Amino acid sequence: QKEVEQDPGPLSVPEGAIVSLNCTYSNSAFQYFMWYRQYSRKGPELLMYTYSSGNKEDGRFTAQVDKSSKYISLFIRDSQPSDSATYLCAIPTGSARQLTFGSGTQLTVLP
């Protein structure tokens, strides 16, 4: 079983839609949960991270962690064409704080 698994997509939505992106993880000891956005031919950029359970909101983005089911989600409200990118969940799994990433979900927001 992979440490981090992500719904693969691709996902295509109309502008203004609410987007839900999801990952599951295997180890209940994990404490930090990250979401990255990666535009084509660029490196990943950190969108937000959460510690332990609960929700964290930043503008149109909300990250949610459910530790009981080992499930993490990223919600994008009022999606925009500029949100079109690949979204990656990631968890620090090693002693050096190296990240284990999900496989990514490619999102296209249609104008």
Added chain:
Amino acid sequence: DTGVSQDPRHKITKRGQNVTFRCDPISEHNRLYWYRQTLGQGPEFLTYFQNEAQLEKSRLLSDRFSAERPKGSFSTLEIQRTEQGDSAMYLCAMMGASGNYNEQFFGPGTRLTVL
């Protein structure tokens, strides 16, 4: 622009050749990571430096791969006797000494194509 630069941005090579990539970090970020990303997948951890010391290596880092970070500044990743399976994006990432995830930045990557 994250302040992390990588060179070259693209490299095309023939199987069996050696290639070297360079990462120039943000100053005062002493943690440096190398990742590899294949098409349609998330990045996979290769190796980690704290200052000039290489402290962690993934099992993905075969003996054909070597990384250095002399003087704790820029880093190089060399692949010897390249294979077609080495074709990927190689990403460098930096993190500040505090280990704060808000201070982690990725470079734009070097895309390697092995023919």
